[in-house]
Amino acid sequence: MRLVDSHCHLNMKELSATLETVLRSAREAGVLRLLVAGFDEPSSGEAVNLAKKYTGEGVFAAVGIHPHDAKACPGGEIPGSLAAWALDGRVVAIGETGLDFHYDHSPREVQGECFRQHIDLAVKLGKPLVVHVREAYDEALEILRGENADRCRGVIHCFAGEWRHAVKALDLGFFISFAGPVTFPRSSALREVAAKVPLDCLLCETDSPYLAPQPWRGKSNQPAYVTAIYEAIAAVRKIPAAELAEAVWQNAARLFGWEAGDV
Numbered sequence: 567m568r569l570v571d572s573h574c575h576l577n578m579k580e581l582s583a584t585l586e587t588v589l590r591s592a593r594e595a596g597v598l599r600l601l602v603a604g605f606d607e608p609s610s611g612e613a614v615n616l617a618k619k620y621t622g623e624g625v626f627a628a629v630g631i632h633p634h635d636a637k638a639c640p641g642g643e644i645p646g647s648l649a650a651w652a653l654d655g656r657v658v659a660i661g662e663t664g665l666d667f668h669y670d671h672s673p674r675e676v677q678g679e680c681f682r683q684h685i686d687l688a689v690k691l692g693k694p695l696v697v698h699v700r701e702a703y704d705e706a707l708e709i710l711r712g713e714n715a716d717r718c719r720g721v722i723h724c725f726a727g728e729w730r731h732a733v734k735a736l737d738l739g740f741f742i743s744f745a746g747p748v749t750f751p752r753s754s755a756l757r758e759v760a761a762k763v764p765l766d767c768l769l770c771e772t773d774s775p776y777l778a779p780q781p782w783r784g785k786s787n788q789p790a791y792v793t794a795i796y797e798a799i800a801a802v803r804k805i806p807a808a809e810l811a812e813a814v815w816q817n818a819a820r821l822f823g824w825e826a827g828d829v
């Protein structure tokens with residue numbers, strides 16, 4: 567089985583400190599492509615560096631400013647470095663960006679403006695968006711719709727919304743990506759969503775080092791653990807994990823523009 571981890575943070579010290587080991591474990595688990603998401607300017611630059619350094623390991627980058635860090639952007643204005651980095655062929659998406667009303671680390675209007683600017687950049691460059699949403703699904707989907715984000719499409723990463731939110735995202739041509747919470751015992755509502763998302767619109771991710779899936783819950787997460795996400799979703803959909811893995815592989819290739827020769 568060839569697996570994709572569609573969202574991880576090898577650009578964080580929890581993983582970068584032992585990166586060679588982390589990448590070896592990923593490969594041994596069958597994870598052949600990994601997307602490293604930036605969350606502020608330095609981590610976006612680091613994502614690009616990693617994608618260039620570890621081409622043979624299938625590392626790719628997304629560049630963006632997380633809603634937590636939007637406050638560093640005056641008036642929500644995103645740094646010009648993002649657009650410059652995004653021209654690189656190893657940068658396959660813009661993000662992570664979005665809205666996070668759980669922590670409210672940045673003022674909501676600044677988060678919104680920053681999000682709109684990411685959408686604008688993604689449309690201009692013809693690259694998909696990596697969208698982070700927490701306790702702001704209605705608002706985030708309203709912005710995506712209002713900005714006609716179906717022009718760039720993208721993925722709602724670490725999806726934790728309701729089915730009605732998934733439907734709206736799917737209508738805009740967005741993919742739905744599931745992370746560790748889909749394996750948690752109390753997440754039966756989320757698993758029901760994972761069972762219903764069309765197979766050709768579904769992605770799997772770790773969001774490591776956060777949110778380790780069962781049975782590693784509470785520990786530091788890493789891309790190799792994405793196998794548990796595939797198993798949980800395959801079980802709830804009652805299909806072999808290999809069938810799910812191949813579908814996700816094709817989905818990610820379609821969304822991020824990966825071709826057969828890309829490792």
Ligand SMILES: [Zn+2]
Pocket residue numbers: 662698699723724
């Ligand atoms: Zn996120």
Ligand SMILES: [Zn+2]
Pocket residue numbers: 573574575603662773
């Ligand atoms: Zn993330």
